[in-house]
Amino acid sequence: MRTIQLLLVLLIISSSVFSQNNPLKALVGGTLIDGYGSDPIKNSVILIEGERIKAVGTVETLTVPENAEIISTEGMSVLPGLWDMHVHTMINGHADYAHWDKIYPPLFEDVIMPSSAHQLLMAGVTSARDLGAPLEESIAVRDAINSGKIPGATLYVSGPFIQHEPYPGTEDFRWGVDGPEDGRRKIRKLAKAGVDVIKLIDHDQMTMEELKAVVDESHKNNLKVVAHGHRPEEIRRGLEVGVDCFEHTGLSSAPRYPDDVMEMIKERTAQMNKGPLFWCPTVEGLYNYEYVRDNPEKLDNDSWHLGLPDSVITDIKNSFKHPDRLPYFQLTPSRRPTLQTKIKQLLDAGVVLLIGTDSGIPMKFHSQSTWNELDVWVNEFGIDPMYAIRSATYWPALWTGVADEVGTITPGKYADIIAVDGDVLRYISLLQDVDLVIKHGKRYK
Secondary structure, three states: OHHHHHHHHHHHHHHHHHHHHOOEEEEEOOEEOOOOOOOOEOOEEEEEEOOEEEEEEEOOOOOOOOOOEEEEOOOEEEEEOEEEEEEOOOOOOOOOHHHHHHHOHHHHHHHHHHHHHHHHHHOOEEEEEEOOOOHHHHHHHHHHHHOOOOOOOEEEEOOOEEEOOOOOOOOOOEEEOOOHHHHHHHHHHHHHHOOOEEEEOOHHHOOHHHHHHHHHHHHHOOOEEEEEOOOHHHHHHHHHHOOOEEEOOOOOOOOOOOHHHHHHHHHHHOOHHHOOOEEEOOOHHHHOHHHHHHOHHHHHOHHHHOOOOHHHHHHHHHHOOOHHHOHHHOOHHHHHHHHHHHHHHHHHOOOEEOOOOOEOOOOOOOOOHHHHHHHHHHHHOOOOHHHHHHOOOHHHHHHHOOOOOOOOOOOOOEOOEEEEEOOOOOOHHHHHHOOEEEEOOEEOO
16 A cells, blocks of 8 residues: 555645656637737647647647646736836836935845846736836846746846946946047947946937947947937937937927927838837826825835835935925926837837836836836827837847747747737736736746
């Protein structure tokens, strides 16, 4: 009898080990939005083997193997894991940057940045572009996620901002450029450290020689450059030297982009040999400020507490105890009406928009920002929901250079897949509560 019991125990253990080492999952029944933009696939079946997608079909065309773990997606929208192309994992909604930058750097690598990445993942964001943080911490957290040591969205990191001169007290994550050769030297240092992208700001304050040196050296090292578009001259110079993506709608409370800037943008989008001109407008934090100010109970959602010690949570809460008094947002009521106009200008000029949020800025949390951005695009600005979803899946993967691995639900690619209960193309805000999160074949939610 004991021999039989022992054999049963060994069988259970070996079966468990086999299922972990050779996992085969089948997502069955949902409406598949694969990322390519065509009509959704009803009654879909997605087979996942290990980290990757093995096959895609329907219940009529694709047989589910008997040994597969069946995950029902009936009544759900199934789509690629989302991307957020502008996050700051080193911050998490605190409203006093000077205080945060002074107190929390020792916690960046082990607490703050892992928490941010984990919150993104649980919100259905399986990939993110992390733009601006200390170099060593950025690389360490990215690599810890990639190796499976900690859970989180796959991060594509820039390390420190590159700019004319760092703001006092921020030198660890903002590197100034003093002459063309210094710019090249700093880009080489970032490239050698292994960053994925270069983040450029305040480049209208650089000399053109410095700016060209930074961009040329980046491209020489196969690194794309993202650049702020806060001021007209940043856009003009960025277009002239060939930056690869612009960030923010910018121009403060000015009602629209100047005509000469728009002509330059149209000139660039007409050059098919250079590919699309990409832009990450990050509008939600500004657009929703007045609502959050007047409905602060929204800030009590505890999803942004994940991974943070109580002391940090309390400090963050105290920083926005009076949302109406925050200097960061005092001009926002004047800026808000201009956002839709600028978005429309960019779309009319043929720019490809990417979903990015500036997540981490005051009162904007990694667990909430991405779906809020999508919601504003679709429900406030009238952008087609399929366009918005592709701006958070297909296009970011293409821009990043990893479209052969992620960004769409395609056989052979990594199984980065999310699902929500209901029709996400009709109700984009369903993304505020993602029901299923799979990243590289592993189910996290």
